Structures are given as structure tokens and as C-alpha cells.
Amino acid sequence: MSGKFKAPIILSAVILIFLNLSCLISVKDKRYGDILRDIKSGNNDFAFMKLKDYLRNEPDNRHAQELKFALCEYYYEIKDYRDAIPELVDYINAYQNYQATIFVQALLYKLLLEYNQQPQLIAKIKENFFSNSLFLIFSESKVKYYNSLFKNKYKIAEYLDYIEIFKNNELLLKITP
Amino acid sequence: MSFFLKSRRKLLILTVIIISLCLFQATISHFLRKSKPEITQYLNNTFGYVFKIDDVTFNLARGAHLKGVAVSYQQKEKPIFIKDVFIGIEILPLFTKKVVINKITACSTAYFLNPDTLILFKKTTILLYKAGRFKLNSLIKIASWIPQASYISRFLDEKQIIQEIRCAADGNIINDDLDIEMLLLTLHKAQFIGTGKIKNFRQKTPYFDINFIPSTISLNEIAFLKKNLKKLQGYVLLSLKLNGTPPNIKTLLDAGLDNCNFSYRLYDGEVFDIKNMRADIAYGNKSLKIKDMFFVFNSLPVNINFEDNPAEGSGMLLQLSLPYDFLSRQNLPLERLEAVFRGRVADTLQGKLEFKALYKRKGSNLEIQVNLNNLDFDYYNLGEKYLKIAKIELVKNDGIALQKLFFADLDSILNTSKDRFSIKNLTCNGYNGTIKGRMNLDLKDNVVLSIALSGEDFDMKALSGDIAPNAEPVLGTLVLKVSFNNSRKDFFRGAGLVKNGIINLDKLAEIINFPSLKNVYFEAIRFCFWVSKTKVKIGGLRLISPEVIATAFADTNHSLKGSLSAKINTEFLKKSPPFKTLINLTRIKSPYIDFKFLIGGIFKAARFIWLKGEFKHKLEKRLPNWAKKSIETRLNPAIDNLAK
Numbered sequence: 001m002s003g004k005f006k007a008p009i010i011l012s013a014v015i016l017i018f019l020n021l022s023c024l025i026s027v028k029d030k031r032y033g034d035i036l037r038d039i040k041s042g043n044n045d046f047a048f049m050k051l052k053d054y055l056r057n058e059p060d061n062r063h064a065q066e067l068k069f070a071l072c073e074y075y076y077e078i079k080d081y082r083d084a085i086p087e088l089v090d091y092i093n094a095y096q097n098y099q100a101t102i103f104v105q106a107l108l109y110k111l112l113l114e115y116n117q118q119p120q121l122i123a124k125i126k127e128n129f130f131s132n133s134l135f136l137i138f139s140e141s142k143v144k145y146y147n148s149l150f151k152n153k154y155k156i157a158e159y160l161d162y163i164e165i166f167k168n169n170e171l172l173l174k175i176t177p
Numbered sequence: 178m179s180f181f182l183k184s185r186r187k188l189l190i191l192t193v194i195i196i197s198l199c200l201f202q203a204t205i206s207h208f209l210r211k212s213k214p215e216i217t218q219y220l221n222n223t224f225g226y227v228f229k230i231d232d233v234t235f236n237l238a239r240g241a242h243l244k245g246v247a248v249s250y251q252q253k254e255k256p257i258f259i260k261d262v263f264i265g266i267e268i269l270p271l272f273t274k275k276v277v278i279n280k281i282t283a284c285s286t287a288y289f290l291n292p293d294t295l296i297l298f299k300k301t302t303i304l305l306y307k308a309g310r311f312k313l314n315s316l317i318k319i320a321s322w323i324p325q326a327s328y329i330s331r332f333l334d335e336k337q338i339i340q341e342i343r344c345a346a347d348g349n350i351i352n353d354d355l356d357i358e359m360l361l362l363t364l365h366k367a368q369f370i371g372t373g374k375i376k377n378f379r380q381k382t383p384y385f386d387i388n389f390i391p392s393t394i395s396l397n398e399i400a401f402l403k404k405n406l407k408k409l410q411g412y413v414l415l416s417l418k419l420n421g422t423p424p425n426i427k428t429l430l431d432a433g434l435d436n437c438n439f440s441y442r443l444y445d446g447e448v449f450d451i452k453n454m455r456a457d458i459a460y461g462n463k464s465l466k467i468k469d470m471f472f473v474f475n476s477l478p479v480n481i482n483f484e485d486n487p488a489e490g491s492g493m494l495l496q497l498s499l500p501y502d503f504l505s506r507q508n509l510p511l512e513r514l515e516a517v518f519r520g521r522v523a524d525t526l527q528g529k530l531e532f533k534a535l536y537k538r539k540g541s542n543l544e545i546q547v548n549l550n551n552l553d554f555d556y557y558n559l560g561e562k563y564l565k566i567a568k569i570e571l572v573k574n575d576g577i578a579l580q581k582l583f584f585a586d587l588d589s590i591l592n593t594s595k596d597r598f599s600i601k602n603l604t605c606n607g608y609n610g611t612i613k614g615r616m617n618l619d620l621k622d623n624v625v626l627s628i629a630l631s632g633e634d635f636d637m638k639a640l641s642g643d644i645a646p647n648a649e650p651v652l653g654t655l656v657l658k659v660s661f662n663n664s665r666k667d668f669f670r671g672a673g674l675v676k677n678g679i680i681n682l683d684k685l686a687e688i689i690n691f692p693s694l695k696n697v698y699f700e701a702i703r704f705c706f707w708v709s710k711t712k713v714k715i716g717g718l719r720l721i722s723p724e725v726i727a728t729a730f731a732d733t734n735h736s737l738k739g740s741l742s743a744k745i746n747t748e749f750l751k752k753s754p755p756f757k758t759l760i761n762l763t764r765i766k767s768p769y770i771d772f773k774f775l776i777g778g779i780f781k782a783a784r785f786i787w788l789k790g791e792f793k794h795k796l797e798k799r800l801p802n803w804a805k806k807s808i809e810t811r812l813n814p815a816i817d818n819l820a821k
Contacts, residue, residue: 045287045297049320052292057325078258078287079229079247 032063035149044150048074051149069100070149076107077150081115089121100146103154105129106165106173129163130177198237205235225381226250240265240280250381250423260285279305294321311355313346328524331557334442335404340364353377360387367394369417382422391416396437411437411454429461437472447560447595450475463488471500475596475620478503492521492528507624507663510710512537518552526554538713538734546572549587564591564600582643583607596621603630608643610635610655628661637675653678653702669708672717676701682725688787689772690819691745692752697722713780715739724749726769731776737783739776744769755818762808762815763796771795789820 031054038047051067061067068091075084088108095101109125112118146154155166165173209216213233220228231245241264249256265280286298301315321338323330330336343363349356355375362369373387396411397403414433421427437454456470464486471480478500485493498515513535520528530552536543548570555562564587571582584607592599598618605612614630635655642650659671680702682694699722707714716730724746731739747768750756759765773791778784793816800808 045285045295046320049293049295049322053322053324077245079245079256080258080289082255 029063032061032067035067039150044074047150065095065098065100066149068094069104072104072107073148073150073152076111081111085111085117099144100148100154102129102144102156103146103165106156109175110173126175126177129175202235202237209233209235209241224379227254227256229256236263239263239282255289257286257288259283259287281305290321293324294319305350309350311346311348311350313344315344317342317344328522328557333405335401338401340400353379357387360389362389364394365398367398368392369415371417373419384422385419385426387419389415389417391431396439406439406441407448409437409439411435411439413437427462430459432458432460434458434470447593449595456481476622477620477624492519494519503624508666508668508710509663510536510538512542520552524555524557526552526556528552542576544572544574546570546574548572560594561590561592564589569605578647580644580646582640584612608635608639623664625664626661627663628659630660631658632656637678649681651675651678651680651702653680653699667707667709667714670706672703672705674701674703675699678702680720684783685743685774685785688774688785688820690753690755692749692756694725697724699725729776733780737776737778737780741774741776741785743772743774745772755815759815759819762811763800765796765799787820789816792816 031050035047035050035054038044038050048071051070054061055064055067055071058064068087072084072087072091075081075087085108088104088111091104092101092108095104105125105128109122112122112125141157141159143158144156148154153166153168155169157164157166162174162176164171165175210233213230216233217228217230220226227249229245229247230243233244234242236242243262243264244260246259246262247256248259261284263280263282263284264278265282267277267279270277281301281303283298283301286301288296288298290296297318297320299316299318301313304312306312319338319340319342323333323336323338325336341364343361345359345361345363346357347359349358353376355378357371357373357375360371360373362371369389369392371387371389373385376384376386391414393412393414396409396413403409412435414435416431418429419426420429434454434456438450438452439454440448440450442448452473454470454472457468459466459468465483466485467481467483469480469482471478473479480498480500482496483494495518496515497517498513501512504511504514511534513533515533517531517533518526518528519531520526530549532547532549534545536545548568549566550568550570552566554564566587567585569584569587571584573580573582584605587603587605589600589603592601596619598620600616603612603614603616610632611634612630612632614628616628617626619625619627633654633656635657637653637655638650640655641648653675654677655673655675657671657673659669661669677700679696679698682697685691686694699720701719701721703717703719704715705717707716712732712734714730714732718727718729720727725743727741727743729739729741731737747760747765747770750770751760760770771792773788775786775788776783777786793812796812796816
């Protein structure tokens with residue numbers, strides 16, 4: 001192949017492959033796309049119904065973790081504590097090592113405190129928060145972030161002797177050991 | 178604006194006013210935020226519900242703003258969640274320490290009727306006037322998902338039900354009651370008008386009593402139906418009543434369908450046309466009744482009655498019948514043809530299926546019933562699938578006696594397409610024999626039902642014990658072929674062969690002094706029959722036995738008409754003294770003597786008339802002339818002695 005045409009041909013091939021993959025992804029994840037569209041247009045309630053249906057029919061889809069978090073978050077936001085608590089517990093058990101799990105623990109902790117439920121679980125969650133070693137180098141705190149499907153921004157700041165959790169820059173929870 | 182800019186003093190006054198208002202707003206906002214627990218407690222005590230509020234602020238334009246309000250009947254109940262509530266408060270009464278609310282606006286109120294059904298009140302505005310008058314406006318969106326696990330979802334292209342309704346209400350608040358003078362629900366162009374009352378609306382247990390006047394709606398305005406049924410046309414007259422206390426509000430819905438047409442894609446591109454549908458539908462207390470439903474399915478008119486009352490636990494009843502005028506246009510003497518299913522519908526049809534037919538012919542009614550017990554049929558995705566039935570019962574009731582035939586282990590392949598319904602490779606067992614066959618129902622232009630069955634090795638004793646329990650059984654083994662086709666003049670015909678059996682022919686011995694014909698062994702009895710709307714013909718009846726060779730034919734339309742020819746073995750006849758006398762007298766050498774009978778009477782009570790004259794004439798013809806004269810005087814009495 002002549003050097004002059006090599007780059008455009010390779011580029012065209014890459015673009016074609018990318019487009020096809022995008023089509024495949026978009027066809028496969030049409031349901032996910034629908035949920036995103038509902039969230040974008042502010043129809044969180046309909047997005048919730050769709051993601052619930054998606055999770056029920058395809059519990060192992062590639063977006064399951066993200067959708068499950070959104071499900072927990074929605075129940076928490078509409079104060080449906082009856083449904084929220086088991087879903088939050090379910091999430092924690094299913095996704096123990098995921099980035100968002102700590103925020104789910106925070107939501108669960110807050111709910112249990114508010115409703116004065118399951119004191120043993122409250123103690124266990126509190127223990128979990130402080131169970132990992134914390135290494136701070138030239139910094140007062142260690143910060144992690146998570147953006148949920150419903151466009152809520154979560155932030156956890158771990159200090160030496162306490163932890164603060166924020167939701168959309170508002171303090172959600174402060175825990176001390 | 179330039180007017181104000183010109184005057185510094187006026188600008189100063191304006192600035193002071195704006196700052197004062199901002200301060201006022203901020204103060205009230207701060208005060209309300211601090212008083213959130215008291216406000217929550219006040220609401221809990223006033224309404225008896227559990228309120229949870231995220232935040233309370235104040236806005237000069239819109240009044241008090243409650244963010245994130247959850248209302249539930251009890252702490253553990255699923256709440257109604259309202260994203261934002263704006264409470265319009267009159268400013269002046271505030272200075273006299275009075276809170277007068279004149280407007281409530283709720284944005285995004287979500288109520289989950291059940292886990293799969295969401296009722297979203299997008300924006301609800303309630304205007305409160307003096308003297309207790311109120312006006313309400315709301316945009317409601319109902320969203321429901323039919324779960325994939327539910328068997329109904331398999332038949333739906335669109336499993337989401339999304340419907341937008343505008344709601345407007347007008348009325349008065351009288352003490353604890355909401356008196357709704359007018360309630361208007363608008364669904365696109367259709368409007369439903371109602372009135373009613375909500376008693377004790379401020380209490381824990383408000384009582385709803387709302388009635389809507391009957392209104393007509395075009396089926397196209399119901400989005401869910403439009404998405405799942407193609408070429409949908411027609412109207413429904415709806416009336417609705419709501420009575421009761423949440424969450425157990427009783428819904429009573431009456432609907433009258435009229436002139437509905439649609440196409441439905443059953444599977445794989447096969448589309449079925451439903452035309453001229455009409456029905457009366459009643460839904461209430463979780464029970465559904467469909468009465469006098471009529472429609473034309475492709476070219477087949479059908480009547481349906483349906484009942485499902487889960488509370489009673491009796492399962493579902495579905496009755497499907499063909500209209501009388503349709504049956505009378507067919508070539509069949511059928512007054513009634515129906516199928517009745519009793520059972521439940523889940524992933525499969527489980528229960529009992531009965532087919533009933535009333536067959537009327539001059540002077541006789543015949544009811545035939547086929548019972549298919551313990552049906553378990555996977556009706557989904559009908560294309561080609563197995564149909565198995567453990568037990569089949571055929572019941573015949575002619576008003577005098579009930580006859581039953583039993584078959585078992587029906588195995589077949591069911592095939593469904595738009596214009597044809599067929600059962601092929603049918604096999605079935607009964608009476609030691611097996612049946613094979615097929616059945617087709619064509620619906621393209623004319624309705625044509627054709628059935629072809631053949632059976633062999635049936636035990637005649639067992640069979641005749643069930644067909645004619647009071648009659649003398651015929652022994653032997655039966656081979657039978659029958660066919661049915663409603664487009665033929667002779668719609669039902671068949672042929673059979675009974676082999677190596679025993680039959681009682683003593684009926685003939687009642688007429689003529691034959692030797693006993695009680696247990697006549699035969700090698701074969703052959704017969705055929707044809708049934709048309711006006712006649713039943715039996716022909717080609719041929720019995721072959723050492724003693725008797727008989728042929729017969731007859732037809733009947735209530736009265737019987739036919740003839741029987743029998744050749745009786747001469748040596749056998751000699752066992753009877755009168756015949757011995759005759760044979761000796763006439764010196765008959767032939768191995769068989771012919772007898773002819775006419776058949777008359779009715780089917781259940783046949784009469785035989787011996788053609789004695791013809792018998793004598795034949796005998797005389799065979800005699801040589803010289804013998805005739807000598808035995809003539811003895812011949813007549815000898816022949817007369819034969820008859821009983």
C-alpha cells in the first residue's frame with residue numbers, strides 16, 4: 001500500500017469500526033438510552049420505572065450496578081424507606097468493592113438512624129466506614145467522588161478522625177468513630 | 178424606567194422597598210426553615226397522615242415553598258412524594274397573625290398504585306376562595322408496565338401503558354367534606370364528567386363517592402390500545418364509579434363496545450382481523466364480566482361470554498358460540514354449537530374444555546357434547562405445537578337416554594395461521610382400538626370445517642355397550658372411516674367393517690319362523706352411511722355369514738324407509754319344521770333361499786314387512802308346470818305357516 005493512502009485508509013477503517021460498534025451498542029442499550037433520555041428531560045419518575053423494569057428483566061446487564069444505585073437513590077429521595085432499606089442492603093451485599101458502595105452505605109446509615117431501625121446494622125456500617133486504613137500524604141483528607149445516573153454528585157471526604165459525605169455539595173452525613 | 182432614573186429620590190425609595198421585600202422574604206424564609214418540625218407536626222395532627230419535608234422556604238411571588246414532601250398513611254407505608262409544594266399566602270392577614278392560604282401548587286406528585294403503576298400529577302393547582310369554594314387543575318400522567326413475567330405481556334407489542342389526562346374540579350369545602358360539583362377528566366378529545374363527595378377528607382380515612390356520567394370515547398384515544406392493536410376503530414361508552422376509602426377504593430366500570438375493528442398480530446407476521454366487535458363489559462370488586470360479545474374473526478362470526486372472579490376462586494369461564502343465523506346458512510341441521518372453557522389462564526390454559534352441539538332433525542333433538550378434561554395447553558406463539566389431552570368424553574343426549582363414549586391419550590399437532598386452523602397427525606385410543614386423523618378449519622372466504630378420521634380394532638362389545646346399552650351387543654372388531662365437511666351436501670359420511678363377530682338377528686325370526694338367529698356368527702358386516710341436512714342414508718349394508726347373506730339400505734328423516742334382502746342357507750332353514758315342510762314340498766335344491774323385506778317405521782322402532790307374495794311367486798316360477806298343479810293347494814298353507 002502506498003504511504004500516501006495508508007493513513008486515510010486506516011483512519012477510515014477505524015471510523016467505520018467505531019460507527020458499527022456504536023450502532024451495536026446503541027441497538028443493544030436502547031433501554032439504557034431511553035432511561036438517560038428521561039433523566040435528561042427531567043422525567044425522573046419515568047426513568048425510575050424503566051430502570052426498574054430493565055433490572056427485573058435483565059438483572060445482569062452491563063449497567064446493572066449503575067442502575068441499581070439509581071434505584072436505591074430514587075427510593076431514598078422519595079422517602080420510600082420501606083422499599084429503600086432492603087434495596088440498599090441488597091446493593092451493599094452485591095457490590096462490596098465498588099466505588100459507589102460507600103455512598104450507598106451512607107444513605108442506608110442515614111435512613112436507619114432516622115427511623116431508629118436495626119441498631120446492630122447501624123453499628124456494622126459505622127465500623128465499615130472506619131475499617132480501611134487511611135494514608136494521608138500532604139493532605140488533610142482523602143476525597144472520592146461519584147456521579148449518579150440521576151445527576152447527583154456525591155463526595156466523601158475522609159479525615160483522620162471523621163468522615164463527611166456530601167450530596168450535591170450539601171452535607172449529607174458526618175460520622176465519627 | 179427613565180422616569181425613575183430621573184428622580185434620585187424615587188430611585189432611593191424603590192431601592193428601599195426592594196431591600197425591605199428581600200429582607201422580609203429572607204426573614205420569613207429563615208423563620209419557616211427553623212419552624213420545619215412544628216410545621217410538620219401541625220400537618221401530621223391536622224390531617225392524620227405522616228408528613229416528611231426536606232426543606233421549607235418563602236418566596237414573595239409564590240408563597241411558602243415546601244421541598245421534598247412525602248405523605249404516607251402510616252410510617253411504614255409507601256408514601257406519596259411531592260417534589261415541590263408552593264403555598265400561596267395572602268400577605269395582609271399575616272400582619273394580623275392570620276395565615277390565609279389562597280393557592281396550593283404541587284409539582285411532580287408521584288403515587289405508586291402498585292410497584293408497576295405510577296400515577297404522576299405533573300402540576301396540580303388548587304385555588305381556594307372565600308366561603309370555602311375551591312378549584313383544582315391538574316395534569317395527570319399514568320404509567321404502567323406490564324411485567325415481562327406476566328403471561329399477558331407475551332401478547333403485547335407495547336408493554337408500557339402511558340396515558341395523559343387533564344383533570345379539573347370545582348366545588349366547596351363544607352366542614353370536613355369536599356363537595357365536588359363538577360369533575361372533568363379530559364383524554365385528548367374525550368371528556369368525562371362527574372360529581373361526588375370526599376367525606377372526612379382531612380381525616381385518616383376519607384371516603385370517596387364519585388360518579389361519572391356515561392361518556393363515549395374513541396378507542397384510538399386510548400394510547401395503549403392504539404399501540405397494540407393495528408387499524409383500530411370503534412367506540413366505547415364508559416361509566417365509572419369510585420367508592421370507598423383509600424387504599425381500598427372500589428372501582429365499578431361499565432363499558433359498552435360498539436362497532437370495533439382492529440387487526441392483531443398473533444405471531445410471526447400472522448395478522449388476524451377482528452370486525453364489528455360489540456360487547457358489554459363490567460368490572461368491579463376485582464371481577465370482570467363480558468356479556469354478549471360479538472365479533473367476526475376473519476370470516477367467522479363468534480359470540481362470547483366471559484367471567485372471571487378471582488375472589489370466588491372458581492376460576493374463569495369462557496363461553497364461545499356460533500350465532501344461529503350463521504349455523505342455519507351452513508349445510509348442517511345444527512341449532513347450537515359452542516365451546517365452554519372452565520379453568521385458569523396463566524402460562525398455559527388449564528382446566529376443562531367442552532364442545533356442545535344441538536342437532537335438530539324432524540322429530541328428534543340430539544345433543545352432543547365432547548369433554549376434554551385436564552387440559553394443559555401452551556397457547557402462546559401458536560404456529561405449530563403439540564396438543565395432548567388425557568381424557569375425552571363424547572356425550573349424546575337424545576332426550577330419552579344419555580350415551581357416553583370415552584377416549585384417551587389424544588396426541589396431535591396443532592397448526593394455526595391467519596386463515597386456517599388445523600390439527601394433524603391425530604392419534605387417540607379407546608375400546609381397544611386406535612383412531613388416526615386430521616381436522617381443518619378454513620376461514621378464508623367461507624368457513625369450511627373438514628374432519629377425516631379412521632379407526633381400527635375397536636371392540637364392538639365394549640363399544641355397543643356404551644352406544645346402545647339396552648340393545649343386544651354385536652360382537653366383533655370394527656374398522657371405521659368417517660369424514661365431515663360442512664360444504665358438502667352429505668356433510669357427514671362414513672364406511673365401516675365389522676369382522677368376525679356375532680350378531681342377534683332374532684328380529685327377523687319374529688316375522689318368519691326361521692330357526693333361531695340369536696347368535697349368528699358372521700365373517701363381515703359392511704356398511705356405509707351418508708348424512709345430509711334432510712336425510713340419513715344407510716347403504717351397502719352387507720352381512721356375510723354361513724347362515725345368512727344379507728344386504729340392506731335405508732334412509733330416514735325421522736321415518737325410516739328401506740329394504741333388506743337376505744339369502745338364508747337352505748340346510749339351516751331345514752332346522753325349522755315349517756321350512757322343512759316347504760323345502761320338501763318344493764324340492765328346492767339351491768343352497769340359499771331369498772327373502773325380501775321392506776323396512777319402515779322410525780329409526781328407534783324399525784318395522785320389517787316380508788314380501789310374502791313375491792316369495793311365493795318366485796317359488797312358483799321355479800316349479801315345473803306339472804308340479805305346480807299338484808302342489809298348489811298345499812303350497813299356500815305351507816307358505817302361510819312360515820309367517821308368524
